[in-house]
Amino acid sequence: MSDDRAETNNKKDDVTTSRRDFLKNIGIAGASTLMAGSASAGVPADSPDPDAESTAAEWLQGHFVLMSEEDKKEAINRLEKRYTAKYDKKTTVANTPPLEGVLFGYALNIGKCIGCRRCVHACVQENNQSRTNPVIHWIQVMKIPKGNFAFTADKLNDGYPKSSAFGDYGVQVGGNAYAPVGGLATEHAQSYYSADEMVPDKDYFYVPVQCQQCEKPPCVKACPVRATFRDPNGVVVIDYNWCIGCRMCQLACPYQARRFNWGEPNLPPEEMNPKTHYFGNRPRMRGVMEKCTFCVQRTREGRNPACLEACPVGARKFGNLLDPESDVRKILATKKVFRFKEEMSTYPKFFYYIG
Amino acid sequence: MKPQIAPTTVIIVLALFAVVAGGLALVGGLDTQKAKSTAVEEQAKATDAQPVTDCFESRVAYTAVTRTENIVPQYGYPNIKCSPKTSGVLWYGDPFDGTIPMGEMPEVTDATRGDFVNAVVKPREPRLTYFNMGPDGCATCHNGTMVVFPKDKKPRLITMHQDIVANSLQLQHGRGAIWCLDCHSATNRNKLVDRQGREFSFNQPQRLCGSCHGEVYIDWREGIHGKRIGAWATGGKKRWWVCTECHNPHTVQTNRFNPINAELPPPPPKGMKNADHERVGQNEH
Missing domain, CATH: 3.30.70.20 (Alpha-Beta Plaits)
Known part of the structure; x- marks a missing residue:
């Protein structure tokens, strides 16, 4: 865990630097794009990054829904090529359209x-x-703990203000008011419960x-x-x-x-x-x-x-x-x-x- | 992945910030190295870890399934992927691997139009320990000579199969109203039997269970109760889970579904050491 954190802290530096660089270079990027006219032409042939051309094209890519069919195909080819190279396995990026008459x-x-x-x-x-x-x-x-609607005999006196050094002041709220009464009361929810326990726990329900x-x-x-x-x-x-x-x-x-x-x-x-x-x-x-x-x-x-x-x-x-x-x-x-x-x-x- | 900087400017940026970056590297060099080495170690650990091959679906031991590589060659999918922590099946590469057609289902003439045309199930018989101990299944021993057929269904103490039912006089299913031989055929131990004497395969327990648990059975036929994977559309090919893949009929009164181990929780957000705050006040009621 501590190692994780060390790495994350490192990354943080990374992020800030690149973000700053990014902002500084927006102007330059814009200018070069204007001059080049098209994305791929803006990349020098001997660029050290093999992805440079597709990166530039991606940078100029519009909203996918508004793109023409050709552009979509090109964008998908670009991604497939990149993922296939990066993960060393044949990757398909589908563009299956939404189905008719289905919600x-x-x-x-x-x-x-x-x-x-x-x-x-x-x-x-x-x-x-x-x-x-x-x-x-x-x-x-x-x-989430299961609620308790039952007013059992041992709980009849629940709900009175607890005694304290200052005396028994406070508002009486009635039996069981301090326990959740069921339903999706998320204030008692645990999202990080341990993986060492057997589930289901009979006193809880899970959402x-x-x-x-x-x-x-x-x-x-x-x-x-x-x-x-x-x-x-x-x-x-x-x-x-x-x-x-x-x-x-x-x-x-x-x-x-x-x-x-x-x-x-x-x-x-x-x-x-x-x-x-x-x-x-x-x-x-x-x-x-x-x-x-x-x-x-x-x-x-x-x-x-x-x-x-x-x-x-x-x-x-x-x-x-x-x-x-x-x-x-x-x-x-x-x-x-x-x-x-x-x-x-x-x-x-x-x-x-x-x- | 996402272009942070347009590539034409990469070189310029590098040149401009070479000095600054050099300074940063000097300061942060030690930490970076440490982080790198841990990252490498982690990666080595990840590649060393072999995928879990002996898994279970719903019931521990009773729904065992083995991982086979490259069932779907197009994507290099194995048939299943399992949890390294609990060896529970997490993911199906091929939902229909090792399945057979469900077989005939009785017509029910009310609203339960069971969608059985494309229904497949995983056969139960190959997964039953005692069934696979001999060439003839249970009848290898229960053939009338080696183990004589019982004369009646009266409960008696049984010394065998105590791993299934610890004390045969206290069988909880039915709360004393029924006993082993009300479901297991006395003369053909390879089959289940219902009250009318009809015999069913272990692969079709729903036909037996449904004869008493009609309400649940109808829900199951409708697709509301129980698990089905594969296609979501009505009429599509689906693998159905049968009753005994989730419920142990011998101990169902104790646990509808036997507890299993949970999978790993997400790590707490950065900066939070543990999640103890969640349990504050949990034991007060």
């Missing part, structure tokens, strides 16, 4: 979730997150939280450059190349679902997943935001998200909200369903249910 929804049974965190690590395997320094998990599992794919996503409203947006399937995705790293979306999100690459991500080549999507799990760079995309590289091709496949108890269900025969619609119709932080009026398409 993705997710349902999670908190009555069944055992809090084993397999979904968290399945997500890391699938989505090419940074493994060390920084460690990035897109899913956070909260361990995994990831991007809720809101219908009214506050992060999209907050993004000043529209790098993050809601795709036609209702999934909020990010164009990592267009992201400026201002982290406004992270502040706006009430679910703590967004993660920022503070350092250069550390992704060991042998663990890298070579099947990627432009808006999904392609390796990210330093200084961009990332989050759950419902595994856009899988779901747009018909397969379930990785977290669902990892869940050993089948607490996770995924499907098309427009299809009345889908698992998610059946759950919405028959189970006790709620949304997390409903009062935020974000209208998540991630539903929690019991039963």
Whole structure:
């Protein structure tokens, strides 16, 4: 741990230097671009960086959605070439379009979730997150004490002000008022509970939280450059190349679902997943935001998200909200369903249910 | 990855800041070296670590699965990736590896239109310890001569198979209403049997369990209860988990799902030594 920190501190110096350099050189870069007219022409042939040409082209790349088909193809070829070289395995960057007539929804049974965190690590395997320094998990599992509605005999006298040196002053609040009374009371949630314990603990329930794919996503409203947006399937995705790293979306999100690459991500080549999507799990760079995309590289091709496949108890269900025969619609119709932080009026398409 | 600086300017920048950088390197050289060496060590550790090959899916020991490399050659995927900490299966390269068609399912004429056309399951029989001890499965011993067939279903003390049920007189499933031979066929031990005497394969426990646990069974048929991986679309190819892949029928009254080890938590944010603050006040109620 301490070693980690040493390394991180080093990185910090790095960041500040490069940021300063970057600001100083904006002017020069702009000027050279104007003169050169096109990106690749601006790179000297004997440039020491083999990626220089594509780096320059990427620097001038526009918002992916607004790009022409040719430019998209070129951008993707560029990325594929770079990832293939960097991770030493054939990498594909898909641009699978959104599906017709599909609105993705997710349902999670908190009555069944055992809090084993397999979904968290399945997500890391699938989505090419940074493994060390920084460690990035897109899913956070909260361990929350079960509430107590029962007024048992031994608790009848609870709730009176406790005696202190100053006397018995204070307000009487009634039995059990000092214990949570159930529900998703996150003030008692533990997100860092140890991996040494066996789960489930019978006194707790577990609530995994990831991007809720809101219908009214506050992060999209907050993004000043529209790098993050809601795709036609209702999934909020990010164009990592267009992201400026201002982290406004992270502040706006009430679910703590967004993660920022503070350092250069550390992704060991042998663990890298070579099947990627432009808006999904392609390796990210330093200084961009990332989050759950419902595994856009899988779901747009018909397969379930990785977290669902990892869940050993089948607490996770995924499907098309427009299809009345889908698992998610059946759950919405028959189970006790709620949304997390409903009062935020974000209208998540991630539903929690019991039963 | 992301271009921090336009490449045309890289050289100029390098030249301009060579002096400054040199000074920085002198000051920070020691730390940098230390960090580099730890990074190298970490990397060496990571490459030394071989991937876990003996894994389990839901129930420890009863859902064992072995990692095979390069099942999907296009991406170099193994069939599964497992947790180095708990050896639980985390990720499926090929969700249908080692599966067979689910087999016939009875029609249920109410709203449960089970989506079984493309349903596949992982067969249970190869994963059962006692079933695989002889060429004829359980019947290697339970053939009527080596172990005689019991005359009735009355509970009695059994000295064998105590690893499955410790005390056969206190079998908890059904709270004393049923006993081993209500589910295991007395004369054909390779099969399960229901109250009407119909025999089912161990690969299709749902047909037996469903005869009592109808409510859950209907949810399972609908796709609400239980786990299914593969395609998300209705009618797509899915691998279904059957009852005994998650539940141990012999101890289900004690634990609906037997506790397993958790995976690693995220490290606390930088600057936070531990997460003890989370547990403050946890034991007061």
